[in-house]
Amino acid sequence: MRAVMINCTLKRSPERSNTEVLAAVVVQALRDRGVEVTTVRLADLDIPPGVATDLGEGDQWPGVHARLLESDILVVATPTWVGRxxxxxxxxxxxxxxxxxxxxxxxxxxxxxxxxxxxxTGNEDGAHHVISEVAGGLVDIGFTIPGQAWTYWNRGPGPGPSFTETDEGHAWSVSTGKAMAANLYAVARALADRPMGAPPS
Incomplete structure (x- = not known):
């Protein structure tokens, strides 16, 4: 079984990504179940705006698209910026x-x-809204979202330290991330055994 984790941080490598640190919990829990996981940091790639799979010369989205097609599990990791x-x-x-x-x-x-x-992740609130926006888009595209297929960390209202700058709330975020991985794996296995057919015409 294969998975891809797409990190939507705005930071380019090698700058440390708070979002990647929390996503690594989910990645490791999937690997512990024998899942082959690859990671992609979009900020490191040239991905122009558009709604096509391939926008031509210089577009690096087709490589990400290929990862999506070969994977059974997708983990989208994003920071929260202005509540979105x-x-x-x-x-x-x-x-x-x-x-x-x-x-x-x-x-x-x-x-x-x-x-x-x-x-x-984010040192502001709004994580549930962000989860809903991303998960809703993925459902529209055709992905299956298992129950409790998310984890998050935020400090709450107002400015403050980021995920890697404090231990506050980490235990909950980590345990929830491990549960997320378990649920993703269980549903992916179920769909592999009994896949959905084509939608009625």
Whole structure:
């Protein structure tokens, strides 16, 4: 079984990403179950805006798209900025819009029988709103979202330290991340054993 974790931080490598640190909990829990996990940091890639899978020369989205197609599990990790998903998370969903019209050999949308979950960090509140926005977009594209397929950390209202600058709330976020991984894996296995068919015409 394969998974891809797409980190939508605005920070380029090698700058440390708070979002990646929490997402690593989910990644490791999936690996502990034998899942092969690859990670992608969108800020390191040239991904222009658009709603097509391939926008031509220089567009690095087709490589991400290939990872999505070969994976059974998608983990989207995003920081919260002004109470919303990062701009790169929104761009990811916009580029994934093309998947709505892409089908497999059996006529199913290519995101069918793939599961997805969301990791959110931010030293401001709004994590549940961010989870809902990202998960809602993924459902539209065809992904299955298991129950409790998310974890988050935020400090609460007002400015303050980021995830890697304090231990506050980490125990809950980590335990919830491990539960997220367990649920993603369980539903991915179920769909692998009994996949959904093509939607009625």
């Amino acid at each position: 998903p990062s701009s790169l998370a929104q761009r990811m969903l916009e580029r994934m819009d093309a998947m709505l019209s892409e089908t497999d050999d059996e006529g199913r949308p290519v995101a069918y029988n793939k599961v997805a979950g969301v990791v959110v």
